Amino acid sequence: MTREELLASPPDDYMNAEQLGFFRELLRTLRAETMNNIEDAKQRLAKPPEVNDDADRSSHEEEVRLALRIVDRERRLLPKIQAALDRIDDGEYGFCRETGEPIGLPRLLVRPTADLSAQAKELAERRERQFVHKRDG
Template identity: 45%
Template sequence: MLTEEQLLSMPDEEYMNEEQLEFFRHLLNRNMEELNEQLENIRVFIGEPERQADELDQALSEEDNRNRLRMADRITKLKRKVIKTLNNIDDGDYGYCKVSGEPIGLRRLLIRPTAELCAEEKARQESREHHFIKVR
């Protein structure tokens, strides 16, 4: 298994070779395991309701559970994205911008392994979103 240093030291001509794809597949599978653990911890915590005698304590407990449910929703959405990304690796589409077809880049993928857009296209997208918000 490659280390990050070995991955980054590879020549550009070897972009998304089998070793690199395997590195990211392993990284994403590890992320999936962590997300599953986090979801299970949330489920266990929510499944053990606390009965508080004090109304304020009960309200606080309910608010904490609402926050946990929001977190569980975010984790579930991220899990779907990780699964989609793993499928992209299997299909040979991983590491390339969905809009321009340009390489996303190893450094960007190390930071955000589920990235689908290169940095330039993401900046354009965010600029359009920002402009749209201002116009409204």
């Protein structure tokens, strides 16, 4: 199944076996790419270049900081990918964990690890901002 075929599916076919297979493969590919990205970053960090002046050292330190941020972000993505694969196995994938409503194919294509509908995510972010604002205020 291609993305185009997925998006052209009738609403009644939401999260049928073929669609679940599509997302299972998408998530497995994402997991493999994420693990490769982490390994590549680790390899780059393990072999620092020889730096001779302050400008080179500063540039290298900035590259290291960026690589560490990327590794951290990628590392935090792995459990989300596994949770999404588990939801496929449990028959819960594609449905909002708060409302039970469909998350929607376009959103899942953009963020296959999503477990909230766009509306539920927006509401959660609003609540979080209010909590932070009240806490800081």
